[in-house]
Amino acid sequence: MENLKAVTQAMGNLDEAKLMNIINDFVSKNPAKGEVLEVIKACQDGMAIVGKLYEEDEYFVSDLVFSGELMTEAINILKPFIGDTSMVKVGSIVLGTVHGDMHDIGKNIFKSMVEAAGFKVYDLGIDQPASAFVEKVKEVKPDIVGLSGVLTLALESMKDTVAEIKEAGLRGNVKIIIGGNPVTKEACERIGADAFTTSAAEGVRICQKWIKV
Amino acid sequence: MNVHRVQQERKQLFEAVYNGIIPRRVPIMANLPIEFCIQYAGLPLAETQWTLDGIEDALDKACKIVGSDYYPFGFMRFPAPLQILGSRGFVMGSNGFIQHPEVTGMEVDEYDDFIKNPYDCILEKILPRLYPELDADPVTRSLIFAKAFKAHYDYQEFFMKIEAKMVQKYGFYTAPKGSLAAVTVPFDFLADFLRGFKGISMDVRRCPQKILEACEAVLPLQIKKGMPKRPSKYGQTFIPLHMGPYLRTSDFEKLYWPTFSKMVQIFSDAGQPCRLFCEHDWMRYLDYLQELPENTRLHFEYGDPKLVKEKLGKKHIISGFYPLTYLKTATKQQCIDKAKELIDVLAPGGKYVFAFDKSPVSLDSVDINNYIAVLEYIVQNTEYASAGELAPAVDKTVDKPAVTKEIPIFKSKYCRTWEEYKKGRPAIIAGLEHVIASKMQNYEDMLFDMISRLM
Ligand code: B12
Numbered sequence: 001m002e003n004l005k006a007v008t009q010a011m012g013n014l015d016e017a018k019l020m021n022i023i024n025d026f027v028s029k030n031p032a033k034g035e036v037l038e039v040i041k042a043c044q045d046g047m048a049i050v051g052k053l054y055e056e057d058e059y060f061v062s063d064l065v066f067s068g069e070l071m072t073e074a075i076n077i078l079k080p081f082i083g084d085t086s087m088v089k090v091g092s093i094v095l096g097t098v099h100g101d102m103h104d105i106g107k108n109i110f111k112s113m114v115e116a117a118g119f120k121v122y123d124l125g126i127d128q129p130a131s132a133f134v135e136k137v138k139e140v141k142p143d144i145v146g147l148s149g150v151l152t153l154a155l156e157s158m159k160d161t162v163a164e165i166k167e168a169g170l171r172g173n174v175k176i177i178i179g180g181n182p183v184t185k186e187a188c189e190r191i192g193a194d195a196f197t198t199s200a201a202e203g204v205r206i207c208q209k210w211i212k213v
Numbered sequence: 214m215n216v217h218r219v220q221q222e223r224k225q226l227f228e229a230v231y232n233g234i235i236p237r238r239v240p241i242m243a244n245l246p247i248e249f250c251i252q253y254a255g256l257p258l259a260e261t262q263w264t265l266d267g268i269e270d271a272l273d274k275a276c277k278i279v280g281s282d283y284y285p286f287g288f289m290r291f292p293a294p295l296q297i298l299g300s301r302g303f304v305m306g307s308n309g310f311i312q313h314p315e316v317t318g319m320e321v322d323e324y325d326d327f328i329k330n331p332y333d334c335i336l337e338k339i340l341p342r343l344y345p346e347l348d349a350d351p352v353t354r355s356l357i358f359a360k361a362f363k364a365h366y367d368y369q370e371f372f373m374k375i376e377a378k379m380v381q382k383y384g385f386y387t388a389p390k391g392s393l394a395a396v397t398v399p400f401d402f403l404a405d406f407l408r409g410f411k412g413i414s415m416d417v418r419r420c421p422q423k424i425l426e427a428c429e430a431v432l433p434l435q436i437k438k439g440m441p442k443r444p445s446k447y448g449q450t451f452i453p454l455h456m457g458p459y460l461r462t463s464d465f466e467k468l469y470w471p472t473f474s475k476m477v478q479i480f481s482d483a484g485q486p487c488r489l490f491c492e493h494d495w496m497r498y499l500d501y502l503q504e505l506p507e508n509t510r511l512h513f514e515y516g517d518p519k520l521v522k523e524k525l526g527k528k529h530i531i532s533g534f535y536p537l538t539y540l541k542t543a544t545k546q547q548c549i550d551k552a553k554e555l556i557d558v559l560a561p562g563g564k565y566v567f568a569f570d571k572s573p574v575s576l577d578s579v580d581i582n583n584y585i586a587v588l589e590y591i592v593q594n595t596e597y598a599s600a601g602e603l604a605p606a607v608d609k610t611v612d613k614p615a616v617t618k619e620i621p622i623f624k625s626k627y628c629r630t631w632e633e634y635k636k637g638r639p640a641i642i643a644g645l646e647h648v649i650a651s652k653m654q655n656y657e658d659m660l661f662d663m664i665s666r667l668m
Contacts, residue, residue, distance in 0.1 A: 016418065061459040065414035100306060102314040105411060
């Protein structure tokens, strides 16, 4: 599809009408899976622009939230064309906001981006006790656990959660990534996670590296 | 300690600042949330908010450390009425704090309905969603509401009694009776309980015109909520500002600012100043804040104190900026130095009240000794040489004219004045009307106030 640049740009500009136009037009031609994946990649590149403009104080939190919604909307249109049966998931992630924290905007942005990259996501929701993560990990045996949180106290909850996963003897089976505004390298080490990020796009790259796609 | 004298002194400090006069020293407004006091007294947080057992002692204990000139205790969310109503917008988390999770009380296709009559729409549709116990048949609903009303005022009365005692015992400054109120600006009201953070972010992009109309439509309601019974230049209407910094400046200007500035102006015209809590970073909006009526009280969380003093310090009364997190991580001396640094920037020329950037919510968010040390330092080291003189003021001629003089009229069939009530009810005992009128109006107001606190 020659319009990939336009997709990236429309996403970057948060131009919903334009983006949906291009995408609807595109899927009306019954595209092949490879092409669809390229369009998804173009959307993600657009999200990276959004992130950059956010850092440059051109966009603000409200715009980030909107971008997450746009991304989800785009993916929902594109998903059927990837074909569920032919689609072997590249990996799986148990994702949730840790206990005490009810914020989920960032988590949801990460979710739609990592799903678009072909991961199967088990989303637990917000304010999830450590036990919920442990149970889900036992049940679905994911490759990765993603913990999200934006309150300062979420860092403590992340620590608990990792500790309980360890206690349950599951730590060796999963990679753990933490995300959300307050996470730092130091926090990551203290918590005992394998990686941290304050950018959903970077989070996707880290997960891909782990699964080696 | 002669409490009466202390109280008189504190009164003079605040009245001076509010009148644009240099006070004897920098006054202190240090807020301690009830949750903090409960933890400080070693009481169980969740349980004590329910039972209120030991709260009086807990607050008394907190008074001994607080060193605030202004009455330090904010209001608490009351768990019993919230439980009775099945609240979704305020819920007690597993850690015992009552918090505000994301809720959506109104769908995007309901804007028109809301715009037609906000209060009617709130009572008919929105409240039952935010408080699902109200989503019941009319009989059950009225019984539930009656229970919640009683519970609400039980808690309210309890805290008012304590306030009176503490004020008397420790000589805090409080605003004149009937001159305090709190409200949110129209945009934040829409964001917080009607559309949620997510919903409003969508609407800003997809249907900004509806937001604008809804803000205008809800303005009279917010003004009614925020206008106290007896406006006073020593009282204040507290307005926590929420969404501004999360918007692009162009969206702020178009959607947030118009009804926000109108509202503050209307209170000011009625002789009631506002205290704005500028959550997060408002440095992008200083030119807007500069346009607000003189002596608006601005409390900042983050940003550049120097810039604020330069741009707004002559016109408005500034407070905030002291990073509360510092009290936890820095040494005592560093904490005091930080206070000194801020005072050096913000105190000159008066029009300044010391306050931390935010209140310490949980006990482990501050080191109490540092907290005490900072406030002591301010009491002892911030005397003005020029006390009693007029604070340098703005050049009035550059002031923009008031945005509006007209107070939009609030109307709803669910909130009636005595006159409206009387219309269908001719059989009022002659000669008793004034007595009955004031009683009836009082209950009407109580109900309105309670409902206001639910959103
Ligand atoms: C939106 C918001 C809300 C909304 C939440 C809506 C929702 N559905 O999430 C509402 C209004 C409901 C809300 C409520 C509250 N909030 Co709030 N809120 C915010 C706000 C404005 C933005 C947060 C946000 O969404 N950021 C945007 C997202 C996109 O960023 P992000 O989360 O960092 O995510 C990015 C990356 O980190 C990454 N990512 C995120 N998660 C993950 C996970 C993985 C695995 C990976 C790989 C990546 C990843 O991807 C995202 C995109 O790049 C912040 C202020 C701010 N400027 O941050 C305050 C803020 C977080 N809130 C705060 C507070 C105090 C509260 C309340 C407690 C208030 C109250 N008194 O009730 C309640 C919280 C209740 C609770 N227990 O959680 C404080 C936290 C203070 C602190 N230090 O702990 C803040 C900082 C505001 C402030 N200045 O005081 N809030």
